[in-house]
Amino acid sequence: DAGITQSPRHKVTETGTPVTLRCHQTENHRYMYWYRQDPGHGLRLIHYSYGVKDTDKGEVSDGYSVSRSKTEDFLLTLESATSSQTSVYFCAISDGGPMNTGELFFGEGSRLTVL
Amino acid sequence: AQRVTQPEKLLSVFKGAPVELKCNYSYSGSPELFWYVQYSRQRLQLLLRHISRESIKGFTADLNKGETSFHLKKPFAQEEDSAMYYCALEGAQKLVFGQGTRLTINP
Numbered sequence: 001d002a003g004i005t006q007s008p009r010h011k012v013t014e015t016g017t018p019v020t021l022r023c024h025q026t027e028n029h030r031y032m033y034w035y036r037q038d039p040g041h042g043l044r045l046i047h048y049s050y051g052v053k054d055t056d057k058g059e060v061s062d063g064y065s066v067s068r069s070k071t072e073d074f075l076l077t078l079e080s081a082t083s084s085q086t087s088v089y090f091c092a093i094s095d096g097g098p099m100n101t102g103e104l105f106f107g108e109g110s111r112l113t114v115l
Numbered sequence: 116a117q118r119v120t121q122p123e124k125l126l127s128v129f130k131g132a133p134v135e136l137k138c139n140y141s142y143s144g145s146p147e148l149f150w151y152v153q154y155s156r157q158r159l160q161l162l163l164r165h166i167s168r169e170s171i172k173g174f175t176a177d178l179n180k181g182e183t184s185f186h187l188k189k190p191f192a193q194e195e196d197s198a199m200y201y202c203a204l205e206g207a208q209k210l211v212f213g214q215g216t217r218l219t220i221n222p
Contacts, residue, residue, distance in 0.1 A: 059211070
């Protein structure tokens with residue numbers, strides 16, 4: 001498996017509280033992504049990064065923010081969690097980048113439950 | 116905008132039978148398409164990509180630009196093929212996934 005770890009792996013929180021998920025890689029890959037996986041919706045891109053301090057929105061970015069201050073870390077923050085954000089969150093990394101048909105390597109996922 | 120559609124949420128076939136998982140896409144540019152697979156208790160991983168034109172674990176997929184499809188096929192299903200399969204389309208610096216098809220192979 002590519003050197004990519006997510007933390008925490010499981011979290012239960014209450015509506016309105018802030019939550020931060022961390023993705024850490026040891027591969028020195030340029031591109032990092034956050035997806036959420038929901039039944040009937042598959043994987044949907046939340047945000048992605050194409051370099052340190054370079055990020056952009058995906059298709060379901062509302063309610064989420066990200067930061068990438070170092071190559072190896074990509075943080076996903078829910079400023080005020082809502083029940084609709086209950087999901088499994090996946091981080092992915094890529095070296096060649098999408099335009100170069102780079103393969104995505106995925107983390108194990110973080111299961112978030114918002115009560 | 117990029118869009119990927121997998122019309123079947125669930126697909127169940129018997130061992131030894133042929134398998135076809137459907138994928139249709141919408142994209143104005145030149146498509147780069149992939150199939151990813153998630154086996155039970157394993158990470159999501161790349162199965163194959165259309166530019167490689169290779170067969171992985173007996174699976175093949177042909178890009179049909181006229182029908183905007185990239186269906187995944189295997190002539191003889193095996194029990195270890197049971198998994199969640201995602202079709203994905205690359206474009207504009209990101210990979211867009213379909214809704215996924217859960218394939219179950221019955222003994």
